[in-house]
Amino acid sequence: MAPAGASLRAAVLCLLAWAGLAAADRVYIHPFHLLVYSESSCEQLEKSNAEAPKEPTFTPVPIQAKTTPVDEEALREQLVLATEGLEEEDRLRAAKVGMMLNFLGFHMYRMLSESWSTASGAAILSPTALFGTLASFYLGALDPTASRLQAFLGVPGEAQGCTSRLDGHKVLSALHTIQGLLVAQGGASGQPRLLLSTVVGLFTAPGLRLKEPFVRGLAPFAPITLERSLDLSTDPDLAAEKINAFTQAVTGWKMNSPLSGVGPGSTLLFNTYVRFQGKTNPAELRSGLRRFWVDNTSAKIPMLLSAGTFQHWRLAWENNISMSVPLGRAACLLLVQPPSACRACSKVETLSFSTTVMAGKRSLSHVCHPPRTIRLTMPQLTLQGSYDLQDLLAQARLPTLLGAEANLGKISDDQLRVGKVLNSVLFELKADEGEEPTESAQQPDGPEALEVTLNSPFLFAIYEQDSTALHFLGRVANPLSAA
Structure with missing residues (x-):
């Protein structure tokens, strides 16, 4: 009889190999040029940089400001619409990003699992939310932070030319396609619909100005972006309570793993909230x-x-x-x-x-x-998970990647100090409502x-x-x- 460890390896190898076969088969077919700047884009980018237009900025409204509740059905319809009329290049780009987020997700999941107690009820990670959060920071980064983030996302960065650089908009657009493909297929062949909702909260210190192009650029990853300002330094625990109450009021999601403390000296918190709901076919x-x-x-x-x-x-x-x-x-x-x-x-x-x-x-x-x-x-499952990407980056020996020295000049011209970078997941798999x-x-x-x-x-x-x-x-x- 083979030892238990060997059987476990074979079981997981088979599962993951089945899941990743398509990605492995495509690795040489779909090179990174699908995700980097084209020559024409580089020329346009160089011209715009030479003219150096000042990007418009805005100050987020206070967290007490009224907000329209999240319409999850409308979010789902947007995702489904994103999959209509996809061209072959769109699908190839989505497959490339899917492979990249799988590798990053497995790596971070392994590190995260080491901190989970076997006695805990459940643990969950979203590779798409994790990848999307880091890709969002890449969208707002300048070198050397941008180059380090690009390498961490999985694209070699040895060559420094423009055509070797990731186009953050292409990456987030591909991520939008990936999200849409999941829910668009949920209603096929009489299957019940799947629901996937992603919301980003940008919580800033009072007076900090965010750049409009950066915030607009997040829309493919998170069509709902909530920009709010509040005092993050006087009482970090009180700030965390306000953020938790605000998020629950806007989304209606009850999460048992709320943000606690915001980190000393923080001027920006980036929180990604994801809800998945699968209803079974009666x-x-x-x-x-x-x-x-x-x-x-x-x-x-x-x-x-x-x-x-x-x-x-x-x-x-x-x-x-x-x-x-x-x-x-x-x-x-x-x-x-x-x-x-x-x-x-x-x-x-x-x-x-x-x-x-x-x-x-x-x-x-x-x-x-x-x-x-x-x-x-x-x-039947109702699972919740919450983790700080700053902790995972520290475990990955990259504690300064989003630290005080990070160059995030595309997010704000003000001096940024990124605090917690939270990913929170609410995962539900239940029977269809109304079934006895x-x-x-x-x-x-x-x-x-x-x-x-x-x-x-x-x-x-x-x-x-x-x-x-x-x-x-x-x-x-x-x-x-x-x-």
């Missing part, structure tokens, strides 16, 4: 109560019961399984339940997710199986279904096949403490 997924086991104890919790034909892989020497559950034509829920779940989650999360892993599906064909009929039972709980899901026609029950800690991801992007990575150790 014809296939219904709500019920089942036992979920944590550390030899169990409790009855709401579960989703799904029957369908899913891609899956099981390792013969261990009682574990990984699978891909369709959420639409191109969106998938990827699941991994290792053996000895709590301890296994820790081992899986500390694996190095490299390009070799992402490209390795063919070498793992001996453990992957063709699609088959499966009856899946898994918890049942004890069984509809049995599909065909061969006898394989019974799979996720009733102990597991790992998950939300993957979109067209762009190859992983939108969420996380684990569930205890659903009862995750809400």
